[in-house]
Amino acid sequence: MSEKGKVVVVACAGMDKPLGSVTSASVFKVVEKLRPRNVELVCIPPLLSGVSSHSELIRNLPVITVDGCAERCATKLIVKSGGKIRGRIFVPDSVKKHNLLPESASHLGPNGEKLVENIAEEIAAEVDRLVQET
């Protein structure tokens, strides 16, 4: 597959909040199950450490950011690093939309798992939209 059908997904890792775990689990579902051929997952810390392959990816491909809290670290850091954000998912909005909350950061529980499935579908829909546009 050429770079043409590819989209970068950048998620906050959010170790300190349950919604951070939801964020990570959602992007894993997209990259491993829903759209493995279309998604490049870029991890924030190596991007900021200056790993050149990561910088090239976020500059050359459309980026979807997935943020777990109001700090919106993924979005802020991609803007700062010169990435082209073409889609954004804000997990607290998805929580309201689906009325589902995880039990804790380490145990998402049935509602948390359902929330992960829904957010993964939202990300996958954004991926499809961007792939169509390229």
Next chain:
Amino acid sequence: MPIIKWKVGIVSCSGEEIPEGTISRVATRLVLEKLRPDETVTICLPLFLAGGEGERTFAKVFPTITVDGCEKRCAEKGTMKYSGKPFATIVVTDSLKKCPDVGLKSRDQLSSEELVLAEKVAEEIAKKVDEALNQEMKQLRSEKP
């Protein structure tokens, strides 16, 4: 006189690109929730790197332990850059060398074998937490008039 309870900050890499990153995060959560819940807090690495003042100040004042999934050592480098030398650094790929038979597969769901590895890494972290707190106590005692 205010009583300050010493805490240790655990800084885990995000490690979303490799299964070792998932081991880092799961091991960190095990320490925070099961092994040393009263002695530890976590520092959100993306927020720390994005300029979170609370995170950076905490890591300057309290001892930190970085847990990295790979040799890029992003958590260690970030902590060094913004707050100073961590008390201890753990790299999951080094810890896994002790268990060469277990191949890591998924970033999403850990198998029971992988979970055992995460528990071993968590025990390593907990040991370092105890060492950090002992050192802080010794220092406090030596500073007493």
